[in-house]
Each structure stands twice: as C-alpha cells, then as structure tokens.
Amino acid sequence: MIPSKPRYQQVKDFIVEQISTGALRPSDRVPSENQLVVSMSVSRMTANRALRELTSEGYVERVAGRGTFVSDYRSRSHLLEVHNIADEIELRGHQHSTRVVRQSRQQARGEIAKALHVKQGTDIFHLLLVHYENGKPIQVEDRHILASFAPECLQQDFEQVTPSAYLTGVAPLQEAEQAVRASIPNRAVRRHLQMSDDEASLIVIRRTWSDGIPVTFARLHHPGSRYELTGHYAPPGTSRTMSTDVVQLENLRQ
Amino acid sequence: MIPSKPRYQQVKDFIVEQISTGALRPSDRVPSENQLVVSMSVSRMTANRALRELTSEGYVERVAGRGTFVSDYRSRSHLLEVHNIADEIELRGHQHSTRVVRQSRQQARGEIAKALHVKQGTDIFHLLLVHYENGKPIQVEDRHILASFAPECLQQDFEQVTPSAYLTGVAPLQEAEQAVRASIPNRAVRRHLQMSDDEASLIVIRRTWSDGIPVTFARLHHPGSRYELTGHYAPPGTSRTMSTDVVQLENLRQ
C-alpha cells in the first residue's frame, strides 16, 4: 500500500489542478478556507497551510478580508539557477579539475576598488583559474578577494579546494549579487577556453558579501558554444520527464 | 507604536541571526522545536512553522528523528529572474514599443518541429518582433506558435498586445523551460538590434507548455552591450540598498 499524501498536500493538489485545467483562471476567486473545511473535510488550519504554501509558491495571492485569488502567470518570474561550477560538473557525473594561472597579492584599482567598496591601493588577492570538465576548459574564474577577509589566501591550493568552498569556510557569505552578460572575450580568455576568434562568451559577474561588506568579486567566463544556463518552471506534481527534451534543445542552433 | 512582528517571524529572525553572525555554521544543529518552546515561550506549532518556512527558504534542513541543521550555503542556488521584456521595461519607467517584422503561417520543419513535438509540415505561426525601450531596440523575439493552440494568431495586433499576454489569455501556460546562451547573431538580428559586427548577443531560448503539450517556442535575442540578466540573493531582513551598487557594476567592462 502506497502511503497516502498528507491532507494539506491533497488540498494543494486540488487547487493546482483547478488552475492547470483552466477551471480557475488568473484573478479568479479560490475557495475560502471555510469552504475547503466543508468541501474537503479538513480543519481550517490545514486549509490555511495549503493556501499559505500556494501563496509562497506564487500560485495564488491572498488579501485579508477579501479572499484568495489565482495570481497571474505573467507576473510570475522565471528563474535560472546558477550553480557552483564544480558542483555542477560533478552533478553531471563528469570529472572536474582546476588549473591555477595566477595567485597573487595586488592593490585594488579602479573598478575593482569600487566594486569592493575600498580605497585605491587596498590589499587584495587576485586569482585566475581555469576549470575543466572532462579535460575541456569550461570556465575562466577571474576573482578578486579582500585581503583582510582571507589573509591565508596565498597559501591555499586552489587546485584541490575551489575558492568558493574556501571562502565559505573562512566565514559565512550571506548575500550575493550577480549579472549575466554576453560579449567577445579578450585574447587571454579565448586562449584559456580554446575558443575561436568569432565565438561569444557568457559571463557571470558575481559579488558576494559577508557580514554586510563585499568581500569578493568574480567574473566567470564560459565559452558560448559549450555552455548555457538553464532553468525550468513547473508546478509541483508535474512529473513529466523533461531530460530528453533538453537534449533536443541543446542541439538547436540559431 | 509599531505593531510587533508575528511570533513565528521572531523565531525565524532569531535563527537567521544566529546563522548570519556565524554563531551557527553549516551543518550545525539548530534548537529543536521543544527547545524553542521553552527558550522563546512559543507553542510548538509556532516553532514548527518557523523552522518549516526556513526549510523551504533553504536556510536549514530537517530530518525526522534527528533534528534540524544549518544547510550549506554552497548548495544553495543563486537565482536569476527572467522577466517578460515589456513588464521589465515598464518596471524601469521606460517606454516600450513593438514592431512586427513578420507574422505568418508556416509549416513546422526540422528543429522547430522537434521542439514543439509535432510532425514535419504541421501548421504553425511564425512571429518576428522587435521590442524597443525608449526607441532603442532591446530584443528580437523570434517565436513559433502551434497553430491549433491559437487559431486567431494572425488577426492579433502584436504591436498592442505582447505575444505572451495574448497566449496566456488563450489558455493558462503552466510549464516553461529556458536556456541562456551567448553567441554572435546573424546579420538580420544584428541589423534589427543595431549591433556592430563584433558584438555578442545574449539569447534566451524558452519553450512553454499548456496542458502538457509544448505550444510555443521562442528565441529572444538581446544586444550584449546593452542588456544583462541580474539576480540578487539576500536573506530576508537584509534591507541594505543595493541599487547604487548595481549602477557601479553596470559600468564595469571586462
């Protein structure tokens, strides 16, 4: 016997089902907690939990005193996940390796100083690493780290421990900001990634904070022809396998 | 008098505070529900709600029978939001306009047929639109739509209503898959976006499902020098303003 789903989950499924089939459309009213108490024979707390979770998942919006309404799909954000490159490669079951190109002490200048909120000339460490997936270069990591945050940085072996693993070990990193751009990389990056002259590069720019101050600033360059960020939005319970489709999408070229 | 926060929120804040200051490190044990009942004078259900929400927010992991533990920051996904271009432009307070380049009936071929799960020769509509922000081209939308899904497609005026608004009006779209790539666009796209020959393009490829079948497939090309996807991860309660910093980051050029 398969264990039955929790009752709050049954209530959630019921509502999502209505939305999926179109029986409930955006801005339509969703049954109130008390109506669910009667129609689904649950306690009000259980109905409340179901609707509250659907709210945080973006399916519905609730207004105290008025009711619960189906939220508009258009206003729902589509999300892309940005993983640590080492974890991502391991997740694919591939072999990850790193080569350290540069690991030096520098003084912050210009834009780096601005990004890290420090004066020109402040001590920083500069890392230039190349990450490989099954031997093929997949990312150039160009990272600057506040020297006062991680004084032992030059002694680390970043071919064994990735910078992000090292940094989170020094102190918890709470906040991050990132941007994704496309551009033609300079010659050095092209060489490290074995890219041709007319190939574009996908760049993730990430700044990370610890305890309210920005401590590291990284530019992650990927070869445009071999790397993409992917995301998938689906309501819970939609168990359709998408993996084969993703492969098809991979093969598309514009 | 400022209305005090709900008690479950106070409990959440207390735990997040401990994690932020480093008093609790990844894999450390978090006070159990019963301990919180005593130390914070709340009911067990309130402590349960606090820890349950922290679980869904990725702060902690819970194991029935063992306890609650701080989750590892490294395994937490960083997220990028991908908005509808019209909403995004309006959000910036800018003026959005659209030009329809092509709006025709076609027969699905090759990769498009594969992406939409239909046989070669199936009726589809093809849209080629250019979106402008304050008069400057910011996106080329190259979209294919299953004809059987939206038969009225050729009668629509897509300079007034965006395709995504129209499509969600036809039927709810429940599922989406997307990928972000960088590449050098072809001549037509370059011309529409007024891009120079050596400029890269950021491409969002998106497929959307309605009722279990893929109904539309779009390639959204953006000029690499004028567009980026951004994301920001911060624990709730971190109210630091990041807007000025984002501007600094905008000005960085690799």
Added chain:
DNA sequence: CCAGTGAAGTTGTATATACAGGCTAGACCA
C-alpha cells in the same frame, strides 16, 4: 439622500493537544 453602524465573511496568527513515525543511545539479555 446620505452617512454611519454593524453584521458577516475573510485572512492572519497563536495555542493546546494528539498521534504517527524516524532515529539513536543505552539498557538488557543471550
């Protein structure tokens, strides 16, 4: 006719209670 009042319905929160089920350490027995 209009303004004010209040009833009814809604969400939001908080608690006490109960039972089921997972995990672990230590007691206990062979």
Added chain:
DNA sequence: TGGTCTAGCCTGTATATACAACTTCACTGG
C-alpha cells in the same frame, strides 16, 4: 562480547479553538 529491544527525543501532520484585523455590504437613522 555481541546482538536486540526499548525509552526518549525528534520531526510531521491534523484538529479544535480563539482572537484580531480587514473588507464588503446591507441596514438604519438622521
């Protein structure tokens, strides 16, 4: 010594109850 079993702690779920605050709408008195 080694295996087994149970007590105790933990999370997960479910309910009944209670009160607060908000919205809408109908009614009522001026």
